[in-house]
Structure formats: C-alpha cells, structure tokens
Amino acid sequence: MLAKRGVETSDDWIVERTGIRARHFVADDVNASDLATAAAQRALEAAGLAATDIDLIIVATSTPDMVFPSTASIVQRKLGVHGCAAFDVQAVCSGFIYALSVADAMIKAGGANRALVIGAEVFSRLLDFDDRTTCVLFGDGAGAVVLEASHKPGVVATKLHADGRHLEILCTPGTVSGGRILGDPLLKMDGPAVFKLAVGVLGDVANEVLALAGRTTSDVDWLVPHQANIRIMQSTARKLKLPADRVVVTVAEHGNTSAASIPLALDVAVRSGQVQRGQRLLLEGVGGGFTWGAALVDY
Numbered sequence: 001m002l003a004k005r006g007v008e009t010s011d012d013w014i015v016e017r018t019g020i021r022a023r024h025f026v027a028d029d030v031n032a033s034d035l036a037t038a039a040a041q042r043a044l045e046a047a048g049l050a051a052t053d054i055d056l057i058i059v060a061t062s063t064p065d066m067v068f069p070s071t072a073s074i075v076q077r078k079l080g081v082h083g084c085a086a087f088d089v090q091a092v093c094s095g096f097i098y099a100l101s102v103a104d105a106m107i108k109a110g111g112a113n114r115a116l117v118i119g120a121e122v123f124s125r126l127l128d129f130d131d132r133t134t135c136v137l138f139g140d141g142a143g144a145v146v147l148e149a150s151h152k153p154g155v156v157a158t159k160l161h162a163d164g165r166h167l168e169i170l171c172t173p174g175t176v177s178g179g180r181i182l183g184d185p186l187l188k189m190d191g192p193a194v195f196k197l198a199v200g201v202l203g204d205v206a207n208e209v210l211a212l213a214g215r216t217t218s219d220v221d222w223l224v225p226h227q228a229n230i231r232i233m234q235s236t237a238r239k240l241k242l243p244a245d246r247v248v249v250t251v252a253e254h255g256n257t258s259a260a261s262i263p264l265a266l267d268v269a270v271r272s273g274q275v276q277r278g279q280r281l282l283l284e285g286v287g288g289g290f291t292w293g294a295a296l297v298d299y
C-alpha cells in the first residue's frame with residue numbers, strides 16, 4: 001500500500017528489518033480518547049467491574065485529543081462517570097510503564113483503590129508519508145489494565161529513567177502558539193541512534209528492576225516488551241538470556257503503537273491464554289525523551 005503511494009519501500013524490507021506485517025490507522029473522526037475508552041471498557045469487563053468502581057484514570061499518550069483538557073478527563077466523561085482523579089502521562093513509548101508506576105505508587109500510598117491505566121495513541125496523525133524511515137513503522141491502538149489495592153502484588157517493582165540529552169533523536173517538535181503551529185508537527189526519528197540506545201538501556205533497566213525485587217531472569221515467565229522492532233526485542237532477550245519463546249511479540253499485527261504497545265501485547269497474550277494467572281511478567285519500554293523503564297508484574 002505504501003509502495004503504491006509512492007514511498008520507496010517494500011514489504012520485504014519492512015518485515016525483515018522490523019517484523020511489522022500490519023498496522024491499524026483510525027478514521028479521521030476517531031481520537032485517542034475513543035480508542036482509550038473502548039480499551040477501558042474491555043478491561044473493566046474482564047475485571048468484572050463497572051466504571052463507577054474506579055477512583056483513578058491515567059492515560060499514557062503522546063497524541064492527546066486536545067492540548068487540554070487531558071485525554072483521561074475525556075475518557076472519564078465517555079465512561080459516564082465523574083469525580084475520580086484523571087490525568088495523562090506523557091513519556092512517549094515508555095508512557096505505559098510510567099503510568100503503571102505512578103498508579104502503583106498512588107495505590108500503595110493509599111491515594112487510590114482501583115485504577116484504570118490506559119495506553120492510547122493515534123500516531124498515524126504524526127506521520128510524514130514522504131519519510132520512509134518512519135512512516136512504515138507506527139500505528140494506532142489502545143490497551144488498558146485495571147489495578148486494585150491488595151496485600152499481594154501485583155506490581156512488584158518498577159524503575160523509570162529519562163535522559164533529556166537525546167531529545168532530538170525521536171521527537172515531534174511542533175507546538176501551538178497564537179493559533180498557529182510553530183515548527184514541524186510531524187514525527188522525526190534517527191532510527192539507528194534510537195536502536196542503539198534502546199538495546200543498551202533495555203537490558204540494563206531489566207536487570208535493575210529484577211535486582212530491586214531480589215529476582216533473576218529465571219524468575220521471569222514472560223518478557224512483554226514495547227513492540228517497536230522484533231530485532232530490539234530479540235536482542236534484549238539474548239542479553240537477559242531469556243529464550244525467544246518467552247517473549248510476547250505482537251509487533252507483526254500492530255506495528256509500533258507507542259504507549260499502547262505494551263498493554264496491547266499484554267491484552268493479546270492474556271486473552272489468547274499465552275499468559276496465565278500466577279505467571280511473572282517483565283514489562284519494559286523505551287521511547288522519545290529519551291525515556292525508558294521496566295516493571296515486574298505478578299499476574
């Protein structure tokens with residue numbers, strides 16, 4: 001389809017270099033909040049809860065419906081509830097790990113009992129279809145989880161990082177000012193630079209979070225990584241000495257959906273029966289900022 005649009009690329013190149021076979025783009029009248037609300041409803045249904053049971057909504061997104069208010073406030077309204085805390089977290093492709101970590105901390109501090117943590121993106125809106133190095137990679141989607149206060153974790157440990165020295169290697173630099181867009185509003189990425197950094201930091205942060213929990217990779221049943229590139233996932237698994245068949249891989253069906261990719265992968269793995277109750281998960285993500293992080297979750 002892209003080749004037909006005049007982009008100099010091929011299915012073979014995309015599959016071989018990234019593992020991506022398909023992506024989803026929303027219609028013009030669909031926003032991140034629509035995807036987020038649908039994902040939230042499916043997560044609530046799976047948890048046997050109603051939206052009124054939730055006292056915290058966090059949406060991880062870099063493609064919000066509006067500059068403000070937050071996409072989380074819009075999701076709250078679409079869920080037909082009001083009063084509970086609702087806000088967005090913006091850490092690009094690490095957004096879901098950041099949001100999960102914030103929700104976990106708020107629950108552990110007694111500030112919330114039941115949280116909806118959602119990753120939702122419409123990255124198709126940011127793509128420059130004249131740039132073959134980025135337009136073949138990203139897609140739209142959303143995924144959500146419900147966290148509940150409990151004596152047994154849950155979220156065992158999280159670790160977050162950012163390094164603002166690398167802002168330029170992955171960014172959408174445009175901004176709104178005086179009713180105009182200043183700067184370029186389309187996504188820019190130095191793919192090889194991101195690739196190199198990602199491979200280094202993902203292995204390190206996985207080991208950090210395991211050390212925080214007093215665990216090793218042999219305690220990990222499933223690695224659920226950010227779905228950017230199959231080669232990054234394979235390389236992280238090799239570094240951690242995790243066999244490839246313990247990595248949840250959905251990049252082929254979704255492409256890179258930024259903050260949505262980890263909860264989407266988790267959703268596919270849980271609903272397909274791949275991830276089972278009682279199993280121990282290592283979630284990890286990396287993205288613009290530069291941001292990265294990991295979470296250990298006992299499902």
Ligand code: UT7
Pocket residue numbers: 008009010013014017018093132133134136190191192193194195198228229232256258286287288
């Ligand atoms: O989600 C946040 C985190 N993001 C990521 O983790 C993305 C990280 N980066 C990557 O996944 C990879 O760097 C890419 C998939 C973006 C690129 O793969 P690569 O193996 O690093 O390719 P490259 O950029 O080194 O380019 C190799 C060649 C170049 O041609 P020459 O200079 O060797 O003639 C590119 O121009 O491939 C060319 N190329 C393409 N060819 C066909 C770049 N994009 C395309 C394309 N189709 N779409």
